Amino acid sequence: MPIENVDTDQIIPARFLKATERKGFGDNLFRDWRYESDNTPKKDFVLNNPIYSGKILVGGKNFGSGSSREHAAWAIYDYGFRCVVSSFFADIFKNNSLNVGILPVTVSPAFLDKIFTAIEADPKAELVVDLSAQSITIAATGESESFDINSYKKHNLMNGYDDIDYLQAMKEEIKQFADKSIY
Amino acid sequence: MSIKPATLFDKVWDSHVVRKIEDGPDVFFIDRHFIHEVTSPVAFLGMEGRGLKVMFPEKTFATADHNTPTINQHLPVADPLSANQLKALETNSGKYGISHWGLGNPKNGIVHVVGPENGITLPGMTIVCGDSHTSTHGAFGAIAFGIGTSEVEMVLSSQCIMQPKPKKMRINVNGKLGKGITPKDVVLFIISQLTAAGATGYFVEFAGEVFENMTMEGRMTVCNMSIEMGARGGMIAPDETTFNYIKGREKAPQGEAWEKSLAYWKSLKTDAGATFDIEYNYNAADIEPMITYGTNPGMGIGITKNIPTSEVAGGSKSSYEKSLHYMGFNEQEPMLGKKVDYVFIGSCTNGRIEDFRAFASIVKGRKKADHVTAWIVPGSHIVEQQIREEGILDILTEAGFQLRQPGCSACLAMNDDKVPAGKYAVSTSNRNFEGRQGPGSRTLLASPLVAAAAAVTGVVTDPRELIA
Numbered sequence: 001m002p003i004e005n006v007d008t009d010q011i012i013p014a015r016f017l018k019a020t021e022r023k024g025f026g027d028n029l030f031r032d033w034r035y036e037s038d039n040t041p042k043k044d045f046v047l048n049n050p051i052y053s054g055k056i057l058v059g060g061k062n063f064g065s066g067s068s069r070e071h072a073a074w075a076i077y078d079y080g081f082r083c084v085v086s087s088f089f090a091d092i093f094k095n096n097s098l099n100v101g102i103l104p105v106t107v108s109p110a111f112l113d114k115i116f117t118a119i120e121a122d123p124k125a126e127l128v129v130d131l132s133a134q135s136i137t138i139a140a141t142g143e144s145e146s147f148d149i150n151s152y153k154k155h156n157l158m159n160g161y162d163d164i165d166y167l168q169a170m171k172e173e174i175k176q177f178a179d180k181s182i183y
Numbered sequence: 184m185s186i187k188p189a190t191l192f193d194k195v196w197d198s199h200v201v202r203k204i205e206d207g208p209d210v211f212f213i214d215r216h217f218i219h220e221v222t223s224p225v226a227f228l229g230m231e232g233r234g235l236k237v238m239f240p241e242k243t244f245a246t247a248d249h250n251t252p253t254i255n256q257h258l259p260v261a262d263p264l265s266a267n268q269l270k271a272l273e274t275n276s277g278k279y280g281i282s283h284w285g286l287g288n289p290k291n292g293i294v295h296v297v298g299p300e301n302g303i304t305l306p307g308m309t310i311v312c313g314d315s316h317t318s319t320h321g322a323f324g325a326i327a328f329g330i331g332t333s334e335v336e337m338v339l340s341s342q343c344i345m346q347p348k349p350k351k352m353r354i355n356v357n358g359k360l361g362k363g364i365t366p367k368d369v370v371l372f373i374i375s376q377l378t379a380a381g382a383t384g385y386f387v388e389f390a391g392e393v394f395e396n397m398t399m400e401g402r403m404t405v406c407n408m409s410i411e412m413g414a415r416g417g418m419i420a421p422d423e424t425t426f427n428y429i430k431g432r433e434k435a436p437q438g439e440a441w442e443k444s445l446a447y448w449k450s451l452k453t454d455a456g457a458t459f460d461i462e463y464n465y466n467a468a469d470i471e472p473m474i475t476y477g478t479n480p481g482m483g484i485g486i487t488k489n490i491p492t493s494e495v496a497g498g499s500k501s502s503y504e505k506s507l508h509y510m511g512f513n514e515q516e517p518m519l520g521k522k523v524d525y526v527f528i529g530s531c532t533n534g535r536i537e538d539f540r541a542f543a544s545i546v547k548g549r550k551k552a553d554h555v556t557a558w559i560v561p562g563s564h565i566v567e568q569q570i571r572e573e574g575i576l577d578i579l580t581e582a583g584f585q586l587r588q589p590g591c592s593a594c595l596a597m598n599d600d601k602v603p604a605g606k607y608a609v610s611t612s613n614r615n616f617e618g619r620q621g622p623g624s625r626t627l628l629a630s631p632l633v634a635a636a637a638a639v640t641g642v643v644t645d646p647r648e649l650i651a
Binding site for chain 2: 002003004007013015017019020021022032065066067068069070071088089090091092099151152162163164166167168173181182
């Protein structure tokens with residue numbers, strides 16, 4: 001999806017945020033880019049083209065800008081993606097992704113171009129993301145780049161831990177801190 | 184021993200770090216947490232699944248706003264899904280002892296309007312909400328930003344979230360704003376200069392004469408849109424304007440507590456010699472009434488200018504062309520004179536009393552253009568009350584406008600206030616994304632003055648021509 005500034009209203013439009021449970025959001029992922037107003041799939045949209053498949057979503061610069069709705073990350077996860085690659089992510093989207101178990105991989109603009117070129121040449125082109133080695137590789141050419149993730153988050157993702165567990169384990173420390181708060 | 188000069192942001196951030204994790208985020212303490220019906224139900228479900236309770240219910244405040252109707256609020260909400268979300272907020276708040284201002288409550292309104300209005304928002308606080316426009320509260324010298332639902336669950340259950348400390352940016356605007364130039368124009372101008380991603384990774388301090396001379400409501404408009412340039416949040420050092428605004432509000436400190444707070448608040452400013460990772464300077468004289476022509480808030484220009492070419496606008500040519508195609512615009516066309524179908528004044532960006540005063544100043548003695556549908560939506564019941572008491576309602580009615588009831592309304596069009604496909608809306612809200620105001624809708628972001636000028640002329644009009 002070589003489009004810049006893919007915002008959270010495109011990922012999941014506000015009218016689909018009315019659920020009180022976290023399920024079924026994948027059906028409405030990219031709703032208005034994916035379907036006509038009469039719900040027929042738009043043929044030229046990438047998710048409707050059976051030639052493309054996989055667990056890695058590749059997007060243009062400033063992916064996930066806009067609202068804080070975690071529903072955007074839920075929709076991407078629910079659809080089946082586990083990793084999003086871009087040259088630049090919006091902050092809140094990046095946090096939300098990590099919190100729901102999606103790995104956001106930030107690559108250089110030049111490497112992003114290489115990925116899009118590889119996909120254009122062969123829609124079946126394989127991308128390999130190795131969290132442990134913090135590397136992303138275009139299988140056909142062997143071109144590779146390393147990506148950043150802090151060791152705390154990496155440890156969480158690899159072991160299935162989350163921040164809530166961590167915070168629960170330090171509640172006494174938090175309580176002491178709160179006792180000194182002026183607010 | 185000399186103390187290292189610190190920025191306002193450093194002072195507030197560093198005093199809220201409970202624990203630093205090596206090569207990881209800070210465990211960050213939250214003073215105030217706002218919740219609403221859309222991003223909280225799943226957080227409560229998650230907590231229940233883990234058997235957790237709300238740690239400090241008195242630090243969280245609930246209001247219904249995103250998904251509420253703006254007419255007939257006394258009737259049951261017709262959409263069963265919306266009604267279900269509102270019910271969930273009420274039930275969860277009741278169950279855990281969280282203060283809840285639901286539909287029909289006299290304090291109800293948009294979360295970022297009612298927080299400051301009732302003195303819940305104070306300088307030096309850390310404030311979060313599952314809504315990106317939480318940055319609004321930065322106007323008081325607070326660190327305020329939007330979070331996701333997992334983080335809402337963290338705050339409910341532990342009053343903390345895990346956050347890497349952002350980098351620091353200062354934006355200085357000096358000089359004097361011209362006639363008809365509002366805080367909305369200032370922030371749209373800044374975003375047009377920096378782009379919609381220009382401040383991603385940063386927390387912004389707005390400084391300089393323009394912000395010093397701005398009212399609190401104006402400062403809220405500016406900080407509100409910090410997120411639209413990608414910033415984590417924006418803040419402005421508290422001063423006499425801030426203290427005067429807060430004093431006497433219901434939940435503000437009183438008596439001795441007030442004096443003590445005031446002494447602390449006065450220390451909340453960036454020390455001379457403190458440094459930022461990046462700094463920008465702009466001149467107030469360069470700012471015109473602004474309007475957007477594209478599908479992100481960075482695509483804005485002075486209202487008298489023509490739509491730039493993709494080369495001038497920068498970024499990817501195909502994304503730019505996609506955007507103009509969606510809007511039905513062409514490069515180098517003027518914005519002035521473009522037909523407007525809808526006008527929306529309201530939202531957490533421009534839904535406060537000063538915004539309606541500005542709107543009324545142009546509408547007074549004129550008539551709404553026949554083909555324009557206008558939605559006039561106050562940010563809260565208190566604002567609605569002010570509109571009535573100040574005679575603004577009479578001016579609006581005389582000119583052919585109707586006042587609606589408070590809520591987020593057409594800003595995100597979760598309720599029935601949707602702009603139809605292909606129609607143009609001049610909107611005082613904060614986002615012009617594709618379909619933001621309804622599937623296929625086309626949004627032109629602008630100030631309340633530009634919105635008023637469009638409402639009475641039916642086309643994009645420079646409001647300066649209508650100011651006496």
